[in-house]
Amino acid sequence: MLRVGPNVEIADDELVERFVRAAGPGGQNVNKVATAVELRFDIAGSPSLPEAVRARLLAKRDRRMTGEGVLVINAQRFRTQERNRDDARARLVAFVEGGLHAPIPRIATRPTRASKVRRLEAKRERSTIKQGRTRRDWD
Template identity: 60%
Template sequence: MLTVSHSIALPESELVERFLRADGPGGQHVNRTESAVELRFDVAGSPSLPEEIRTRLLQRRDRRLTAEGVLVIQGRRFRDQGRNRDDVRERLVEIIRGVLVPPKKRLATRPTRASKERRLVGKQQRGQIKQSRSRKPDLE
């Protein structure tokens, strides 16, 4: 059981782990051991997630989320399979915790008069700088 919060826990049956060979340092040993971990979690089909959290997870623009709604996390940060496994599980928990709090609604605001004036003054100064760079033909 992977505990996300006091109300959300993911059973092991919903987590699919695959072990593969990692690239990077390790000498000949790296060619024989499968220390990298790929964790798959079906967000769209998980009965453990509340509907609002599932919706927020699926709406995230995350390249690790497939078109079918499966979250794929790869871990190859460490040389040890156990540490990589713990790492991907912790990253999954952090992703889900990131959507537990609903995003705040944006309040429409208007720029102040002073900020508008500062912007216009800055534009005028910039235009003068650019104008001073141009060559003016001699009037003779």
């Protein structure tokens, strides 16, 4: 079980892990051992996520999300398989935690009368400064 929040847990059988060869430095070990982890989690079909959280996560525009609602996380930061696996799971938890809290709706406000006056005064000042830069001896 992967604990995400106070009342959200993801079962291990919902996670699909695939170990592949990592790119980058690694010495003699790099061509023999598959240390990078590709973690897949089906957000659209997960029974452990509440409906509101699922909708928020699917609405996110993330390049790691496929068109079918599967989140794909590639972890190859470390040289051991176990550390990359822990890193991928931690990134999954961080992603799902981002969808646990509903965003606070923005309340539209209007500018005050004083701020409108200040804005217009600043525009007038800029206008007079720029008018002073022009040459008037064309005639």
